[in-house]
Amino acid sequence: MDKPEIIGGDAIAKANGKLCSFSMRWEIDGDYMRCRICQRPQLTSYARYPFPHDAGCMGAQAHEEHPWITFVQLLAPLWQEIGK
Numbered sequence: 675m676d677k678p679e680i681i682g683g684d685a686i687a688k689a690n691g692k693l694c695s696f697s698m699r700w701e702i703d704g705d706y707m708r709c710r711i712c713q714r715p716q717l718t719s720y721a722r723y724p725f726p727h728d729a730g731c732m733g734a735q736a737h738e739e740h741p742w743i744t745f746v747q748l749l750a751p752l753w754q755e756i757g758k
Contacts, residue, residue, distance in 0.1 A: 681755045689751040696748060699737045707741045709733045718742055 701708045706715035712731035716723075721742035727734040738744045 681752065683755070685751040686755060689748060692748050696741075696745065699733065700741045700745070702745075707745070709737065711737075716742070 699710055701710055703715065705718050707718075707725070708715050709725065709727055709731060711733040712728035714726055714728050714731070716725050721740065724739045725734075725737070725741055727737075
């Protein structure tokens, strides 16, 4: 079996940085996305709904409203490279 090719390029480098930034705000826990401030979860099934932060959570104003959708968008450059 051939050694796998490392995926690189400017688009992937930019996506890596955005994923690292995203992971400072959100944690993926199986099929849950959790806010790193209030620790509230949201199932993937509710991706189209605004994230249900705890009352008073600073993430409600500072984080994206739909983290699952943002996560999928952040993975798009990786998917484009893998599909080549």
